Amino acid sequence: MKIVNLTPHSLNILVDGKDIVIPPSGTVARAATVRKQIGSITIDGVDIPINKTVFGDIDGLPAPADDTIYVVSMLxxxxxxxxxxxxxxxxxxxxxxxxxxxxxxLAHV
Structure with a gap:
């Protein structure tokens, strides 16, 4: 199994007394985010926006490949x-x- 680290820093996986270091691949996967106003509330006569964050395009995440997993940010x-x-x-x-x-x-979201 191949692990591709798509974060900007090395990952240290500590299991059974061993430290497995997965260096960054050189590519960082990123998710664009867009805030959309879905409403507002009024406090003391001031309208405060209520936003929802929506994920946009993903950059830097390769297509699935056999026997390969990708480690990315939570976002x-x-x-x-x-x-x-x-x-x-x-x-x-x-x-x-x-x-x-x-x-x-490691965890799957």
């Missing part, structure tokens, strides 16, 4: 929920100061 994964080859990192591992240093798993 990209949420924009393509029907792609069963698209994953995010899951179950963060933190150091003594609370910084994320890796993950224990």
């Amino acid at each position: 990209v994964a949420q924009a393509v929920p029907d792609r069963d080859d698209v994953f995010i990192v899951d179950d963060a591992v933190r150091d003594d100061q609370g910084r994320i240093i890796g993950a224990k798993a």
Whole structure:
């Protein structure tokens, strides 16, 4: 199985005492977002817009390929929920100061 990292940084998968490093591929998958106003509320005579974020085009995500999965950002994964080859990192591992240093798993959104 080939794992393609479509994020801008290395991924450290920490499983069974091993640190599997997946370097960035050089391509970053991105999802365009568009805000659409779906209503408003009025407070003290001021109209406050209520928006909904809609996903637009995805850039940098290749077509599915045999024996290949793609690791992307949460936003990209949420924009393509029907792609069963698209994953995010899951179950963060933190150091003594609370910084994320890796993950224990991958997840499908």
